[in-house]
Amino acid sequence: MLKNITMGQYYPVDSLVHRLDPRIKILLTIAFIVAVFMVHSLVGYAIMLGFVYLTSRLARVPFKMLMRGLKPLRFILVLTFLLNLFFSGSGEPVFQLWFITVTAQGLSQAVHYSLRLMFLVVGTSLLTLTTSPIMLSDGIELLLSPLKRFHFPAHELGMMMSIALRFIPTLLEETDKIQKAQMARGADFESGNLMQRAKAMVPLLVPLFVSAFRRAGDLAMAMEARCYHGGENRTRLRVLKIQRNDLLACATMAGLILLIVAEGLLL
Amino acid sequence: MPIELKSVTHTYSEGSAFQATAIRNVSLTIEDGEFIAVVGHTGSGKSTLVQHLNGLLKPTGGQILIDGEDLNAPGADRRRIRQKVGLVFQYPEYQLFEETVAKDIAFGPKNLGLSEDEIDARVRRAMAHVHLDYDKYAQRSPFELSGGQMRRVAIAGVLAMEPKVLILDEPTAGLDPRGRDRILGMVQELHARGGTTVIMVSHSMDDVARLATRLVVMSKGELVATGTPREIFRQVDMMESIGLGVPEAARLCALLRQRGVKLPDDLYTPEELRDSLLALWKEAHPC
Amino acid sequence: MDDRIKVEKVSYTYEEAEEPALSQVSCHIAPGEFVAVLGHNGSGKSTLAKLLNALYLPTEGVVTVCGMDTRDEDKTWDIRQQAGMIFQNPDNQIVATVVKEDVAFGLENLGVPTEEMPGRIESALSAVRMNAFADSAPHMLSGGQKQRVAIAGILAMEPSVMIADEATAMLDPSGRAEVLETIRRLNRQKGITVVWITHFMEEAAQADRVIVVSDGKIAREGTPREVFRHIDEMRALHLDVPHMTALAKELREGGMPLREDILTVEEMVEEVARLVCLSN
Numbered sequence: 001m002l003k004n005i006t007m008g009q010y011y012p013v014d015s016l017v018h019r020l021d022p023r024i025k026i027l028l029t030i031a032f033i034v035a036v037f038m039v040h041s042l043v044g045y046a047i048m049l050g051f052v053y054l055t056s057r058l059a060r061v062p063f064k065m066l067m068r069g070l071k072p073l074r075f076i077l078v079l080t081f082l083l084n085l086f087f088s089g090s091g092e093p094v095f096q097l098w099f100i101t102v103t104a105q106g107l108s109q110a111v112h113y114s115l116r117l118m119f120l121v122v123g124t125s126l127l128t129l130t131t132s133p134i135m136l137s138d139g140i141e142l143l144l145s146p147l148k149r150f151h152f153p154a155h156e157l158g159m160m161m162s163i164a165l166r167f168i169p170t171l172l173e174e175t176d177k178i179q180k181a182q183m184a185r186g187a188d189f190e191s192g193n194l195m196q197r198a199k200a201m202v203p204l205l206v207p208l209f210v211s212a213f214r215r216a217g218d219l220a221m222a223m224e225a226r227c228y229h230g231g232e233n234r235t236r237l238r239v240l241k242i243q244r245n246d247l248l249a250c251a252t253m254a255g256l257i258l259l260i261v262a263e264g265l266l267l
Numbered sequence: 268m269p270i271e272l273k274s275v276t277h278t279y280s281e282g283s284a285f286q287a288t289a290i291r292n293v294s295l296t297i298e299d300g301e302f303i304a305v306v307g308h309t310g311s312g313k314s315t316l317v318q319h320l321n322g323l324l325k326p327t328g329g330q331i332l333i334d335g336e337d338l339n340a341p342g343a344d345r346r347r348i349r350q351k352v353g354l355v356f357q358y359p360e361y362q363l364f365e366e367t368v369a370k371d372i373a374f375g376p377k378n379l380g381l382s383e384d385e386i387d388a389r390v391r392r393a394m395a396h397v398h399l400d401y402d403k404y405a406q407r408s409p410f411e412l413s414g415g416q417m418r419r420v421a422i423a424g425v426l427a428m429e430p431k432v433l434i435l436d437e438p439t440a441g442l443d444p445r446g447r448d449r450i451l452g453m454v455q456e457l458h459a460r461g462g463t464t465v466i467m468v469s470h471s472m473d474d475v476a477r478l479a480t481r482l483v484v485m486s487k488g489e490l491v492a493t494g495t496p497r498e499i500f501r502q503v504d505m506m507e508s509i510g511l512g513v514p515e516a517a518r519l520c521a522l523l524r525q526r527g528v529k530l531p532d533d534l535y536t537p538e539e540l541r542d543s544l545l546a547l548w549k550e551a552h553p554c
Numbered sequence: 555m556d557d558r559i560k561v562e563k564v565s566y567t568y569e570e571a572e573e574p575a576l577s578q579v580s581c582h583i584a585p586g587e588f589v590a591v592l593g594h595n596g597s598g599k600s601t602l603a604k605l606l607n608a609l610y611l612p613t614e615g616v617v618t619v620c621g622m623d624t625r626d627e628d629k630t631w632d633i634r635q636q637a638g639m640i641f642q643n644p645d646n647q648i649v650a651t652v653v654k655e656d657v658a659f660g661l662e663n664l665g666v667p668t669e670e671m672p673g674r675i676e677s678a679l680s681a682v683r684m685n686a687f688a689d690s691a692p693h694m695l696s697g698g699q700k701q702r703v704a705i706a707g708i709l710a711m712e713p714s715v716m717i718a719d720e721a722t723a724m725l726d727p728s729g730r731a732e733v734l735e736t737i738r739r740l741n742r743q744k745g746i747t748v749v750w751i752t753h754f755m756e757e758a759a760q761a762d763r764v765i766v767v768s769d770g771k772i773a774r775e776g777t778p779r780e781v782f783r784h785i786d787e788m789r790a791l792h793l794d795v796p797h798m799t800a801l802a803k804e805l806r807e808g809g810m811p812l813r814e815d816i817l818t819v820e821e822m823v824e825e826v827a828r829l830v831c832l833s834n
Contacts, residue, residue: 134651166651169693174361180323181362184354185424186346186378203374206364210410218646225609225639226707227631227663237658237671309696309726414595441642441723443594443753445792470726473797510728515797519819526827537801545808547830552809 009069011129016245017059018130022139024246025127031253032123036116038260045115047263051256052122059130069125070118077114084110137161142240148231155231163219171212178207268334268351268431268464270297270320276328277315289315291488292329297432297466302458304475305468307485308510313468314357316485317434320466321352350379353430357437359421360414368394368412368420369405375428393423396461397453415446419453426457432464433457439474451478476500476514476535484511500535516540557618558715558747559583559606559637564615566601574613575601576770583749585714588741590761590778591751594792598770599751603719606749607637620714635664637715638708642723644700645693653695653703654679654688660711678710679703681744682736698729702736709740715747716740722752734760755782755794759817766791779815798822 017025039045056063070077088106095102128136141158148154179189182203189200272295278288290312297303307313318324319331322338322345331338333348356362365371369390376386394401397419404412409420422438435454439447455478458465469475475482475496482499484492486509492499499506500517512518517535524530529547534540561581567574576598583589593599604610605617608624620636622629638660641647650656657675666674679685682702692700701721708716718737722730734757741748750761758764764781766774768791774781782788782795785803789795802816802825812825 162651163649166649166692169691170645173693177356178362180318181354181356181359182374183323184321184349184356185375185428186349187374188346188378203362203364207362210364211361215643215646218641218643219649221604221609222639222641222647223649223659225607225634225641226660226711227634228659229631229663233665234662235665235668235671236662237655237668237675239668308728443792444755444794445594512727515819516801519798519801519822522819522823523826526823528827528830537797537804541801541804541808544805544826544830545810548805548808548810551830 009125009128010132011059011061011065012132013060015058015060015130017055017061017126019245020130020249021240021242021246022131022135023143023240024242024249025131026136026139026143028249028253029123029127031257033120035253035257035260036119036123038257038264039116040112040264042111044260044263045119047256047259048119052119052126055126059126061126061129066122066125066129069121069129073117073121077117080117081110081114084113133165134162137165138238138240155234159231167212167215170215171208174211175204175208179204268299270352270432271332271335272296272319272329273332274329275316275319275326275331277312277319277324278327281327288488290319290485293490294329295483295490295493297464299431299464300458300462302465302478302480303467303483304479304481305466305483305485306470306472306475306511311485312488313485314436317354317436317466317468320432320434321349321354323349323354350375350428351430352432352434353425353428355422355425355433355435355438357440358418359425359438360409360417363409363417363421363424366408367406368399368409369401371409371420372423372427375424379428389427389429390423392429393427396426396457397423398449399423415442415449418442418446418450422450422453430463432466434466434468436468437470438467439469439471447474454478472500472506472512472514472517476516484509486511496535497533501533557582558585558587558620559749560616560618561602561605562616562618564605564612564617566605566610567613568601574770576605578615579767579770579772580615581765581772581775583715583747585747586741586745588738588748588750588760588762590758590764591749591767592753592755592758592764592781592793593767594753597767599767600719601770602767603639603717603749603751606715606717607639608633609639631664635660635711636713637717638711638713640701640704640708640716640718640721642720644697644704644724647704648692648700648707651691652688653684653690653692656692656703657707657710660707664711674710674712675706678706681709681740682706696729697725698732701725701729701733705733705736705740713746715749717749717751719751720753721750722754722757730754730757753793755796759796766793778817782817783814 036048039048053063056066085102085106088109093101094104094107137158141154144152144154144157187200187203192200272293275290275293276288277290278286280286293316305313305316315324319326325339333352337343338345338348363371365374372390372393373386376389391401394405399416399419409417412420438450438454442450451474454465454467457463479496482494482496483490484499491509492505500513503513503517503521506513514535516537520530520534520540524532530543534543561579564576564579565574566576579602591599591602601610605612606619608630611625617624619633622633624633648656649659654675657678658671661671661674676685679688682705684699684702684706687695687699692703695703716737722733725733737748737750738760740746750757752758759778759782761778764776764778765772766781773791774784782799785795785800796817798816798819798821802812802822806812810829812829816822816825
């Protein structure tokens with residue numbers, strides 16, 4: 001049933017990595033991305049792969065699960081690889097057939113770009129697999145909160161994200177119901193050309209919008225009735241505190257970056 | 268156009284961790300002209316059951332025959348069958364989408380590919396069925412109407428398909444007494460005068476007692492009993508054990524019998540109970 | 555006078571509306587009372603509810619809650635903390651993705667210190683018998699359970715009044731029973747004043763007092779027994795009366811000398827058994 005959908009790709013187990021502060025995890029993911037861009041050799045990529053593998057073990061997330069995140073990107077990956085292979089780089093061709101020319105530089109660039117892309121996806125998947133959407137939204141809100149001084153609506157943004165998360169299952173269920181109700185009136189969502197299909201969505205989208213607005217109005221009133229008045233003087237049930245493990249994780253990441261830098265200098 | 272269910276089972280998300288059987292082994296034949304009330308707790312499988320009757324859900328086991336034709340056989344024309352079996356969902360007003368009442372009601376007939384004249388005639392007939400004045404309401408936006416009126420527009424949208432069987436899933440949910448009586452009066456009229464077979468899912472035993480010719484009692488995904496209201500409501504203990512209860516009149520009758528008042532054991536409407544009690548009283552006080 | 559809520563000659567007109575939704579309404583609600591407000595859709599009963607915790611401000615007249623005037627902007631948050639409100643649609647009043655965090659929502663808004671929250675959440679959830687669901691996702695709960703979570707969210711704020719605006723209208727009979735039972739228990743055990751807006755007569759029959767609203771005015775007021783004996787008047791207002799009250803009237807008209815103010819099946823059994831057994 002639709003009720004059982006899981007949000008995003010969060011993998012709900014308890015692990016050291018899951019328990020890390022979401023703010024730290026977001027920052028570490030950014031650091032990881034930086035590290036990916038610093039890698040310039042296959043050895044470097046091997047180190048990164050080792051890191052990703054160990055982290056996934058530590059997070060108790062099956063490595064296969066992590067790799068599954070690459071599946072939707074397979075066409076882009078292949079395309080990136082081929083474009084770089086054929087259309088970049090100059091110098092001596094290592095392979096030539098009709099109009100296709102492959103140079104050594106082109107080959108190395110193709111490998112680099114595709115590996116980079118893969119590591120970017122895997123790195124962010126590690127974050128989303130081990131951090132629940134609500135913790136993620138908390139983390140983003142808190143990281144952005146210093147910007148409040150410049151009138152950046154960090155609290156509102158966080159509230160918006162968490163309300164969206166709360167209502168996604170409700171709206172999905174509603175979509176299913178409206179779709180069935182219109183099908184009972186002979187609506188056809190499955191056949192016809194693109195134009196006809198787009199038109200067939202109107203009976204689904206209009207009620208969905210009307211209902212979303214009605215819910216928004218109701219919710220706003222219910223929030224006001226419970227004394228909601230923005231982020232001012234607000235306390236929180238969930239307070240995030242940096243723990244020893246968070247510092248350890250930072251140190252590990254620093255170690256990884258050092259290793260990558262050293263490897264780049266030595267080789 | 269009888270509908271026949273042969274050991275119908277429906278399991279959601281079969282094979283996954285969330286697997287759940289909503290209905291199990293339900294066999295039932297619905298004849299022309301019946302007014303069937305489907306009663307049961309939330310989660311007893313009532314809604315799942317009725318969504319099978321026009322092919323919106325496919326059984327994971329068993330068969331559904333409509334007019335002798337297997338609804339889910341390969342090559343069966345489900346859209347044609349859907350036109351014969353109209354389904355009004357819970358809170359149907361949430362499916363309205365057109366700019367005007369008339370256009371919204373015309374959505375179904377249009378999907379059937381009918382001529383403009385026929386569509387217009389059907390919209391008028393459907394609005395008459397739900398007691399909405401064509402001249403007054405046809406060109407108004409459905410979103411400006413009251414909740415009860417919106418619901419009637421939505422029901423008209425299904426009636427305009429001119430189904431032989433009308434299924435309503437809790438048509439009075441959330442309405443006040445006046446709205447409730449209007450909708451139920453309308454459904455009763457369609458059944459009595461239009462000869463439409465009606466299948467109504469309901470939580471109100473009192474409404475059911477007044478309207479239905481037959482009850483289908485569901486509990487935990489299974490059909491536990493079926494019969495006329497009189498047959499079902501005399502089984503007070505059975506109905507209470509599955510958490511449904513009986514109409515207040517039937518409960519009063521059972522309690523009075525326990526206290527030794529000589530009443531028949533199968534009274535379930537306030538009218539019969541009144542007549543029986545008054546007869547008893549007159550017997551004791553002939554003057 | 556010691557009133558929890560005082561409504562004095564209050565009128566309310568919606569923006570862009572010509573007719574007032576409420577006109578010249580006055581009523582007083584005493585501490586610990588359980589008052590049902592009955593009326594058909596559009597009678598003005600929901601408008602009345604929203605005037606009681608400063609969601610709407612009266613166009614004319616005065617509403618005071620625990621002595622605070624709702625027009626006083628400095629008092630808005632105190633008033634809403636004192637007079638909590640539960641709405642009709644269980645889905646549209648739950649803010650958080652986890653039950654206990656939703657109960658915390660009001661506390662967070664009031665600025666309650668973090669250390670104090672878990673205790674208050676726990677006792678609020680156990681008062682509505684939902685502690686087993688503290689870590690559940692709201693969308694997995696039944697309608698009745700969601701409404702109980704909403705009640706816990708209000709309860710944690712330690713209000714003295716609870717206003718329920720058709721809180722059972724969208725529930726099935728068992729959900730309706732569990733929500734009403736919860737509220738009645740809170741009323742009896744914690745002395746919380748309850749304003750229960752409904753169109754279910756059986757629910758109103760359980761109140762201490764019933765206020766019938768029609769066309770923006772109070773049409774009748776009194777104990778359920780006093781109100782429901784006016785069967786014809788209630789029907790003229792498009793409201794029902796409990797089945798037993800109606801049956802009792804018909805039996806009386808047929809010559810049985812029954813009491814006039816019967817509300818429940820149990821009362822009817824006693825009355826009929828008394829009369830019939832006497833005569834045997």
